Amino acid sequence: xxxxxxxxxxxxxxxxxxxxxxxxxxxxxxxxxxxxxxxxxxxxxxxxxxxxxxxxxxxxxxxxxxxxxxxxxxxxxxxxxxxxxxxxxxxxxxxxxxxxxxxxxxxxxxxxxxxxxxxxxxxxxxxxxxxxxxxxxxxxxxxxxxxxxxxxxxxxxxxxxxxxxxxxxxxxxxxxxxxxxxxxxxxxxxxxxxxxxx
Numbered sequence: 715x716x717x718x719x720x721x722x723x724x725x726x727x728x729x730x731x732x733x734x735x736x737x738x739x740x741x742x743x744x745x746x747x748x749x750x751x752x753x754x755x756x757x758x759x760x761x762x763x764x765x766x767x768x769x770x771x772x773x774x775x776x777x778x779x780x781x782x783x784x785x786x787x788x789x790x791x792x793x794x795x796x797x798x799x800x801x802x803x804x805x806x807x808x809x810x811x812x813x814x815x816x817x818x819x820x821x822x823x824x825x826x827x828x829x830x831x832x833x834x835x836x837x838x839x840x841x842x843x844x845x846x847x848x849x850x851x852x853x854x855x856x857x858x859x860x861x862x863x864x865x866x867x868x869x870x871x872x873x874x875x876x877x878x879x880x881x882x883x884x885x886x887x888x889x890x891x892x893x894x895x896x897x898x899x900x901x902x903x904x905x906x907x908x909x910x911x912x
Contacts, residue, residue, distance in 0.1 A: 720831035721846030724857035845885035
């Protein structure tokens with residue numbers, strides 16, 4: 715069995731992913747794969763530099779992700795261009811990892827952690843979708859605290875994603891992460907038990 719794990723920015727998806735992994739789930743992390751495909755020397759990194767400029771390369775040959783993020787935020791065309799470069803190799807690698815896990819560990823839960831699962835139209839690659847949810851006002855405060863952002867910058871990042879209430883409505887499983895870590899853990903525990911996972 716596999717699930718897609720998603721939610722809004724700063725909703726606590728990483729926390730939920732950790733709790734699932736600590737119970738024995740296998741994790742395919744889209745963000746980690748997104749970093750892998752642009753490691754120094756990869757063809758994808760070369761394409762990104764060609765498209766967005768050599769000043770994005772750091773001294774060690776790695777991509778300055780923060781600078782790239784600043785360059786594409788608020789520029790829909792640039793973001794689209796970047797997605798066209800990154801999404802195909804990321805998706806191919808994710809599918810490959812998922813299939814490997816399912817073949818080698820058929821009795822394990824495979825979790826595909828995909829922040830933009832709905833936005834990127836990848837819902838068909840998973841059996842069920844778990845959304846990590848917090849109300850928008852909590853999301854805003856957490857994002858500002860976590861990333862040291864102004865209210866305006868945080869609003870902009872949240873606005874770039876599908877509204878969290880919409881994700882919650884579409885979810886097969888909702889984990890409400892607006893309370894304590896213990897409350898979140900209890901929800902994971904009951905999901906685990908209900909599914910008969912070991």
